[in-house]
Amino acid sequence: MTAALPYRRLASFYFFHYAALGALVPYWSLYMIARGFSAVETGQVMAIILAGRVVAPTVWGWLADARGDARLTLRLAALCAFLPFACVPLVTNFYSLAAVMSLFSLGLSGVIPQFEATTFNHLGATPERYGLVRLWGSVGFIVSVLGTGLALGILPVTDLPWLVAALLACMLASVWITPITSALSATGESALLEVLKKPEVLSLFLVCFLVQASFGPYYVFFSVFLEASGYGSAEIGFYWALAVGAEIVVFMFAGQLLRRVRLTNLFRFAVGLSVVRWLLTAEFASLPLALFFTQLTHMATFGLYHLVAVSLVHRYFTGSLQVRGQGLYSSLSFGAGGVVGSIFSGYAWQHFGATMTYYLAAAMAAVAFFFTLTLMRSVPPGTREA
Template sequence: MDKETKKNIGVLQAFYFFAFFASGSLIPLLSVYLSNTIGLTGFQIGVIMSIGPVITIFFQPIWGILSDKTNSPAAILKLCTFFAGICGLGYLFFDRFIWIMAIATLLAVFQSAIVPISDSIAIKYASKNNYQYGNIRLFGALGFGVAVFIMGRISDVEPTSIFIAFFAALIICAATTIKMPKEKGETIKNPLKGIKELIVYKKYMFFLAITFLVFSPNLANNTFFGLFVENSGATYSGIGVAFLIAVLSEAPFMKIAGGMITKFGLLEITLFAGAVSLIRWIFYFTAPSLALVYVTAFLQGFGVGLFIPAGIQYIRKIAPVSMMATAITFYSAVGNGLGNWFNTFIGGIILDHYHITDVYLFFSILTVMGIILNLYLIREEKQEALLKKQNLIEAG
């Protein structure tokens, strides 16, 4: 690997670290802040935390299309990270539910572009230079884990510090985009036509459904896990420790994901990730002790650390090259957007009427459905491969 490539990979890794440091400063601790400091109800927290995902549903595709149309993904990232950071400071000035909703909405508009566009750049650059995407993305897991641990301790003293950290990390991200490799996709002449092609593609839609059912509960867990750990008897610092264990466990699995995918296959890895997530949700439903929550938090490494690289690579495998950024963006809109919103919103209602452990029963039911679809898609691909093999034999 030459010096220029190493530098560019280092820039991408730094971007992921600080982008997810920002998310780790805000997302896991915001629900606890809204509950303890602002005094919102479970339903109100569910509404606030689900605004980001629902905005993502509509704006991620727009950002993806804009990225493909303009061939300027790094410039869009610079714009969105800067303004998302500015919006995050808005939480410092308002404590009424309606104004917090407004801040969450505005922030989500800009934040929704960050993950899919950076993924599109990183995947293309890594592929071009024969480098594992997972080795870049794992820095996101590191940033998220470090942020929750540090900010968990600081917010014990000053809860509003999470918003300052969010702002600072995203400003650093905006600065790193200046040195980011100038990866560009194919220019889309007719974006709507490309979207229609993606929607009618059977494998793509099936995998979107799997992502919705299996991966989205893991994202929604970032909202409820802090409340779950607090309910088990932890303080802000304890919440930070639990998140640190959970999120840092993602990094080694992202590191080895490439080898496991090569050995077992993409869909087999997403199936395994889903099975481990199911075990975790069922265990949380039983209301284990705080010590056991800490001990088993590493299971997130299987559920998230393996699904992310396998999912992205599967989309890259089946999507048209000319629509790569749009395909990844719609994939992210379903997982980070629609699925995350659905799980967070329904989870908030369950929390308001029942108990935090019942949220994990809900996650379990969805994950079982996703595993069934995953098995079906594996069977379809095997039958397709067998048919191709038979056709080749007959042709020969």
């Protein structure tokens, strides 16, 4: 890392942001069920959390790019994530919980795209170092998943919101101390619509939508699935942490991969492996060794996939379009794809059961893989514009 790069401050944000998600995502379904909500209501609230990603990243990105300075909008988004979530323990019914989580999602969904653009701006001419910064998010997620799993073995699961709120407060503090930059270059002022018309951009977003939709059963019901298969809370935390630990390996060595291998080949491998992952999860999750292997594939099915996706977005959306590009990626994949995946998984889980739900997830990933073969044109490593 160079002296000019605020590495520790950037890393602290990723650590606490993903630590908050590490406490929330794996255990939220257990929390809702403990509160007496149904599987459909659990899927709907998870969809609400993800729904903010459909609109919020693009809106926050437009505000940040229009100002030419993401400092105010990033801090405001982080504040809008913390304050509503701190009210979760006070709500008493499904509709009030849905309202609070909607506000929380609108704030949190605007944080990461703006910070991603800031990180790439700090990295400058060496964007392949992104993984060395981003890996601290995975570390935070692991520490949080394991710590929360152990804590919930002692504390009631209804105490979960207090743990998440504390981590969101730390994330807010890290945003406040990080120097926020925006890079506007003459070569990056192409119109947003012109970029969106490129076939390679459209195909990228389509594949990302399908991949994230296929993750729906994993994000919403994986902990419930493991609990029903006989695993305890600490074991559930271990398997979540194992998956994210696999990400760290990819992030550590991503620079070499991104410089030497065609990005589309890496992308196809990651998406294709997702098909295998969901098929194995459907049939063999009750076997610890098989589950161990399927969780290790997270290094490619999410880690490598995400690294390639953000790298491609960074190449296609330049200058004043940077935050909006990352916002669109977040909106269409984690947002729209996440919402569809959450809603589909809630209904499929209730009506068809766990095994069939993961088979349907594998089918979505298979369609995405097909599109990587037929629609995405080859992108060489080491170039700015594909």
